[in-house]
Amino acid sequence: MKTNVTAETDVKEDTDLDSSGMSGESRSQWALARRRFFHDRLAIFGLIIFSLIIIGSIAEIVLNPSGYQDLTGDYNQAPSWHHLFGTTTIGIDLFSACMKGVLQDLQIALIVSVMSVVLGTTVGALAGYYGGKLDTFLMRLVDLILVVPGLAILIVLSNQISGKGNASLYLAFLLGALSWTYIARLVRAEFLSLRERTFVEAARALGADNRRIIFRHLIPNCIGTITVNATLTIAGAILLESTLSFLGLGLVPPEVSLGMLVQQGEEAATTQWWQFAFPASILLLIILSVFFIGDGLQSALDPRKNRARS
Amino acid sequence: MRFVIRRLTISVFILFLASIFVFLLVAFSGDPLAQLKLDPRTPLATLQYRRHLLHLDLPLWERYFYWFSHAIRGDLGNTIAGLPVSPQLVSHMVITLRMVLVALVFSVIIAIGTGVISALYRGKFIDRTITFTNFFFLATPVFVTGLFLKFFVALPINQHAGKILIYTDGDQSPLADGSFFHRLPDYIGHMILPTITLILATYATWSIYQRSTLLETMDLDHVLLARSKGLSRRRVLLRHMLRNALIPVTTVIALDFAALLGGAVITETVYSWNGMGSWFLEGVGNLDVNITMAYLLVTAVFVIVFNLLADIAYAALDPRIRLS
Amino acid sequence: MSENILSIQDLNVDFQTEAGVVHAIRGVSFDLKPQEVIGIVGESGSGKSVTSLASIGLLARSATTTGTILIDNQSVTTMSEKELSNLRGTTVAMIFQDPMTSLNPVYTIGWQIVEALRAHQKISKKEARVEAQRLLELVGIPQAEKRLDNYPHEFSGGMRQRAVIAIAMANQPKVILADEPTTALDVTVQAQVLQTLRTALEISKAALVLITHDLGVIAGFADRILVMYAGRVVESGLVDEIFYRPAMPYTHGLLGSIPSIDSVSSVRLRQIPGSPPTMVGTHTGCPFAARCPLRKEICLTEEPELKLVAASTNSSIGSEHRSACHFADEVVEMPVASMFPDSSEDFSEESK
Numbered sequence: 001m002k003t004n005v006t007a008e009t010d011v012k013e014d015t016d017l018d019s020s021g022m023s024g025e026s027r028s029q030w031a032l033a034r035r036r037f038f039h040d041r042l043a044i045f046g047l048i049i050f051s052l053i054i055i056g057s058i059a060e061i062v063l064n065p066s067g068y069q070d071l072t073g074d075y076n077q078a079p080s081w082h083h084l085f086g087t088t089t090i091g092i093d094l095f096s097a098c099m100k101g102v103l104q105d106l107q108i109a110l111i112v113s114v115m116s117v118v119l120g121t122t123v124g125a126l127a128g129y130y131g132g133k134l135d136t137f138l139m140r141l142v143d144l145i146l147v148v149p150g151l152a153i154l155i156v157l158s159n160q161i162s163g164k165g166n167a168s169l170y171l172a173f174l175l176g177a178l179s180w181t182y183i184a185r186l187v188r189a190e191f192l193s194l195r196e197r198t199f200v201e202a203a204r205a206l207g208a209d210n211r212r213i214i215f216r217h218l219i220p221n222c223i224g225t226i227t228v229n230a231t232l233t234i235a236g237a238i239l240l241e242s243t244l245s246f247l248g249l250g251l252v253p254p255e256v257s258l259g260m261l262v263q264q265g266e267e268a269a270t271t272q273w274w275q276f277a278f279p280a281s282i283l284l285l286i287i288l289s290v291f292f293i294g295d296g297l298q299s300a301l302d303p304r305k306n307r308a309r310s
Numbered sequence: 311m312r313f314v315i316r317r318l319t320i321s322v323f324i325l326f327l328a329s330i331f332v333f334l335l336v337a338f339s340g341d342p343l344a345q346l347k348l349d350p351r352t353p354l355a356t357l358q359y360r361r362h363l364l365h366l367d368l369p370l371w372e373r374y375f376y377w378f379s380h381a382i383r384g385d386l387g388n389t390i391a392g393l394p395v396s397p398q399l400v401s402h403m404v405i406t407l408r409m410v411l412v413a414l415v416f417s418v419i420i421a422i423g424t425g426v427i428s429a430l431y432r433g434k435f436i437d438r439t440i441t442f443t444n445f446f447f448l449a450t451p452v453f454v455t456g457l458f459l460k461f462f463v464a465l466p467i468n469q470h471a472g473k474i475l476i477y478t479d480g481d482q483s484p485l486a487d488g489s490f491f492h493r494l495p496d497y498i499g500h501m502i503l504p505t506i507t508l509i510l511a512t513y514a515t516w517s518i519y520q521r522s523t524l525l526e527t528m529d530l531d532h533v534l535l536a537r538s539k540g541l542s543r544r545r546v547l548l549r550h551m552l553r554n555a556l557i558p559v560t561t562v563i564a565l566d567f568a569a570l571l572g573g574a575v576i577t578e579t580v581y582s583w584n585g586m587g588s589w590f591l592e593g594v595g596n597l598d599v600n601i602t603m604a605y606l607l608v609t610a611v612f613v614i615v616f617n618l619l620a621d622i623a624y625a626a627l628d629p630r631i632r633l634s
Numbered sequence: 635m636s637e638n639i640l641s642i643q644d645l646n647v648d649f650q651t652e653a654g655v656v657h658a659i660r661g662v663s664f665d666l667k668p669q670e671v672i673g674i675v676g677e678s679g680s681g682k683s684v685t686s687l688a689s690i691g692l693l694a695r696s697a698t699t700t701g702t703i704l705i706d707n708q709s710v711t712t713m714s715e716k717e718l719s720n721l722r723g724t725t726v727a728m729i730f731q732d733p734m735t736s737l738n739p740v741y742t743i744g745w746q747i748v749e750a751l752r753a754h755q756k757i758s759k760k761e762a763r764v765e766a767q768r769l770l771e772l773v774g775i776p777q778a779e780k781r782l783d784n785y786p787h788e789f790s791g792g793m794r795q796r797a798v799i800a801i802a803m804a805n806q807p808k809v810i811l812a813d814e815p816t817t818a819l820d821v822t823v824q825a826q827v828l829q830t831l832r833t834a835l836e837i838s839k840a841a842l843v844l845i846t847h848d849l850g851v852i853a854g855f856a857d858r859i860l861v862m863y864a865g866r867v868v869e870s871g872l873v874d875e876i877f878y879r880p881a882m883p884y885t886h887g888l889l890g891s892i893p894s895i896d897s898v899s900s901v902r903l904r905q906i907p908g909s910p911p912t913m914v915g916t917h918t919g920c921p922f923a924a925r926c927p928l929r930k931e932i933c934l935t936e937e938p939e940l941k942l943v944a945a946s947t948n949s950s951i952g953s954e955h956r957s958a959c960h961f962a963d964e965v966v967e968m969p970v971a972s973m974f975p976d977s978s979e980d981f982s983e984e985s986k
């Protein structure tokens with residue numbers, strides 16, 4: 001059984017001659033996808049953990065806006081009701097710091113994700129739709145970016161970041177500039193296969209121009225892929241950012257990120273375990289929950305590809 | 311054979327492009343003399359001399375040409391300290407490669423093994439356990455795994471034993487000497503933790519992919535035909551499902567080699583290895599242009615070679631490509 | 635012990651799907667004697683493939699099966715996977731619809747035939763290769779010795795299907811299940827492959843279940859026909875009886891949709907309007923009622939049994955003329971396909 005995930009397009013459009021789901025079915029497709037998603041226990045687990053972490057971090061920032069840099073005078077305190085995650089060597093409340101780090105990381109990850117979607121979809125769509133020389137050129141570009149580990153490129157370029165005023169924004173753009181290739185490849189592949197399908201030819205025969213075909217017919221058919229990978233890009237961005245911070249590159253104090261906290265906790269890991277354990281666990285949980293959500297979306301939106309579970 | 315030659319030509323071309331890319335990347339990543347310039351006591355002559363040494367007084371393309379024409383002959387220039395880069399690169403590379411290659415082999419074995427088991431027992435407890443574990447390691451940053459193993463596994467064990475059972479620092483004992491075979495146990499002892507870390511960071515994606523490709527194979531016509539021939543379950547699994555599923559899996563594994571090298575940078579940092587990754591980090595920190603470029607170029611070569619191997623493996627595994 | 639080589643009694647197959655339980659097969663029964671050829675026809679989704687897959691124990695995991703399937707007096711439904719693999723190939727073999735996908739692309743044709751041979755016979759690779767060559771020659775592939783070393787993609791569609799037939803014959807099975815063996819092929823090739831199948835049957839003395847939705851294919855081939863609709867057998871009988879005295883409106887419709895060569899002028903192509911019901915959940919009444927031009931009150935409330943057609947001329951056991959229609963005895967007297975509207979203008983809605 002073939003299921004097409006499509007956006008809700010205007011049914012009455014004369015060019016929507018599609019035979020494969022670009023019509024009234026689309027609404028029920030979404031309903032079905034939603035039902036599948038909410039029946040997926042791991043996805044729900046991910047969604048709950050993710051929401052809890054976000055609610056916690058927003059609440060903490062609202063209630064205690066400068067908590068992540070206030071010196072409490074309690075040095076190296078083990079977790080207690082007063083300091084949920086304990087305190088650091090210089091007396092900062094670790095819970096506050098972690099929550100601040102979460103927000104910082106998510107903010108970066110969101111920008112990266114949006115950038116990847118925009119860049120990746122554009123490049124993938126152009127390459128897949130027009131093919132030929134443009135395709136070859138764009139795909140070579142992608143190959144080129146993939147030829148050197150993204151981390152190494154970031155390490156080299158992070159010299160540019162440190163010391164800049166809005167380092168986090170700059171870092172986000174850098175990560176975004178490196179993260180779009182995956183979405184580009186997937187969108188291109190879908191375009192290549194969709195291009196030949198009857199509904200596109202029908203639309204073309206009816207005089208729809210390229211822009212219209214791309215935006216009304218092809219991109220809606222890729223929404224599933226794009227959504228899933230936008231989610232996974234968030235996880236990837238957090239991973240990369242925390243790794244850079246751990247290396248002491250990228251963000252520098254007074255900014256806070258989870259990777260930085262882990263790195264600071266490393267020194268004291270054996271004696272003051274909480275300084276390592278809490279930032280590391282939060283980091284892990286947030287990435288894990290985003291992966292679960294992404295995988296849940298994948299199997300909900302595109303049941304043909306049983307990505308990790310089925 | 312023609313196929314291999316064609317792929318080889320493309321690879322060389324990509325490598326050439328990659329060298330330009332790497333060069334530009336480094337050229338625009340910062341001024342190696344920035345610190346020197348900031349210091350008001352630096353005599354202008356020194357500045358100019360240093361600039362001349364680094365060819366910064368030449369136009370960009372001439373600099374590239376100079377670097378490239380030397381690089382091609384294996385001369386990657388000098389470090390800031392004035393030592394030739396190439397020998398340093400080789401000695402660090404050997405250290406890194408022995409970790410990366412061992413990790414690669416084990417990751418592939420573990421990934422295929424768990425992927426197959428998972429697919430075979432789809433939906434059962436063991437499948438769910440494997441899948442959850444895969445996601446867990448997929449979500450854990452390399453440095454977290456590394457630090458955890460170091461501080462919360464290896465150190466307590468060592469403490470408990472009262473002596474070092476598992477090495478947590480360095481790629482070899484500082485005073486080790488004797489023949490290669492004599493030192494082998496020492497090498498291996500130092501490799502255990504970093505390699506495990508790298509494996510855990512790598513295998514999960516492949517395992518997940520192996521499982522899903524196998525499951526997709528399960529309902530294919532040719533698998534049904536194979537079963538209708540009366541073959542044993544085992545034979546159908548190995549000869550008709552796994553054999554075919556290996557084709558896409560090989561490609562994915564080869565494409566991930568870049569990530570493996572990236573992971574090695576972190577592992578080396580965590581376990582204070584003196585490999586290529588930490589050498590590179592140090593080079594970047596010192597704004598040592600030639601070290602940085604050498605590292606990037608060499609990783610690009612590795613990645614391209616692996617892609618080439620993947621193409622060849624693909625052709626070897628799939629007669630439709632081999633014969634076309 | 636019965637003399638039937640394949641005997642299916644009250645087979646029911648359900649699939650668990652997201653949309654609910656699909657009742658793919660509902661109470662199908664039929665017998666196949668040694669060397670007999672039985673044709674199963676019906677529109678897409680009527681359960682033909684599911685019936686054949688069930689007979690060889692290859693249904694997807696999401697299927698639940700009840701009823702009995704005996705092949706050579708052995709119960710397929712209760713066998714272990716190991717017993718099944720002993721049975722497959724030797725007693726029952728299968729030919730699939732699409733020869734493009736049913737051979738493994740990564741092995742040579744010869745390898746795949748040899749594999750089939752050596753799965754059940756204790757012979758050396760060399761002997762197996764000789765035998766494989768003989769099989770390829772039998773199914774009419776020229777230069778068989780050279781062709782053994784070709785990969786599937788170097789074969790044309792027709793040749794691949796011949797190779798699949800060779801694999802099916804490899805261990806002299808007693809029953810061959812052919813699931814639309816020619817549907818995916820060019821019209822010109824279809825006849826040749828059918829001829830190959832016929833030769834194969836003559837040599838191996840196997841019985842055949844020939845599935846198709848093309849009555850024309852069956853006409854000159856089968857002894858008996860089962861017509862399936864919505865997971866049930868709705869009519870069965872000898873070929874002549876089904877063709878000339880169909881006793882179920884659905885069969886009339888099917889017959890109307892084959893262009894008749896000898897009466898081009900008089901009978902035009904007719905279509906059955908509408909489409910089969912979904913098989914999710916339960917229905918009341920005759921499943922064909924919604925599309926039936928002869929529909930009466932009772933059709934909507936009571937599902938007809940598959941019962942003997944009174945006016946049947948043949949009464950030998952196992953091949954009686956049966957129909958699942960409340961009005962079978964009237965329908966059987968009507969001229970073929972006359973009850974459906976002429977559909978020559980309505981070409982686009984062709985139902986496959």
Ligand SMILES: Nc1ncnc2c1ncn2[C@@H]1O[C@H](COP(=O)(O)OP(=O)(O)OP(=O)(O)O)[C@@H](O)[C@H]1O
Nearest residue numbers: 649651656658677678679680681682683684694913
């Ligand atoms: N694995 C499955 N899961 C769920 N439903 C299935 C499965 N296999 C078959 N079905 C359903 O069972 C019904 C009968 O399918 P079957 O494949 O037997 O039809 P068919 O008569 O062979 O049609 P065709 O002429 O298209 O081959 C269909 O409604 C189909 O959707």
Ligand SMILES: [Mg+2]
Nearest residue numbers: 682683684813
């Ligand atoms: Mg079928």
